[in-house]
Amino acid sequence: MGSHKSSNGENCLSIPCESPNIEQLEDMLHEGQLSCNHVDEVWPNLFLGNMYMSHDRYGLWRLGITHVLNAAHGKMCCKGSDDFYGTTVKYYGVAANDLPTFDMSVFFYPSSKYIHQALSTAGAKIFVHCAVGVSRSATLVLAYLMIYHDYTLVDAIQKVKEKRWIFPNRGFLRQLITLNSKLQRKSQNE
Template identity: 90%
Template structure:
């Protein structure tokens, strides 16, 4: 059964998928390891990390990174740009603030498309980062898994948490819940 399908109850009736609430998500996010590296491969050729790694051009080159998505573009600690990475790395910047009031949802589809196009390029590897690599960039990676791989929000979190601790802020979690509901409705039509 795909992760987006409803499950069958014991009496043969189908139980419609229900998106989790904030508390359920935070409980899930608190489970498991509570630390992460400067960079972790959370999906084949998709790396999630922090600003330290974003400034390490040699380290990115060693990983074979060809694309960078900076979820904190223009912020004091994450001023990345095409100029910084040169001509060998494609760059995409999302000027997000890590605040629950910030509307990250407007970047879910464009960022997911950028990640998808990068991963559809032979030999490409993408590095998605923000300042710490657990909230802004993690929210965009979760959205990508939901939009392009039909993961539910819970399944996307579990997939990423196999490799890295993440903790998107409550506002981003609410926006991801809305995306989850929208995608589940579309899959049932």
């Protein structure tokens, strides 16, 4: 396979931008940096991280976080709430399980809308997290980049991986591939 150009005009590193398979995506996810911090800015004013950072109210305040999206809402280690963050931070919880059988796709559009509305607010910064910050929350950030910024799945992964190691589970990757196909068809029909 040769290098392909994406809709953004960027090279897709030997992966067809339109139809990557699970193995190609996993190979891509294994490349490069294989560690991450408690929090990393992966898009302007969009921070991706883990539960440790989600519990650090002072650290979030220092970053200027105004919105939180918890992709592991209600789980033992990630019990976020409006009460925990207080009146200065808006909270949105997604009660997702990090299992390949879990249907994360039902949260793609509502979560993307929340992220988009947050980033459309002057001076706002959003922190998206789950337990480790590499699967559930990363999946929702990838969906956001695909839905609101017309990134292909491959381009979205490459963009986030510039700043943070991520590794959505195989079920989430399948759901993102489906989203990628739907968005590609939609853009071709416009």
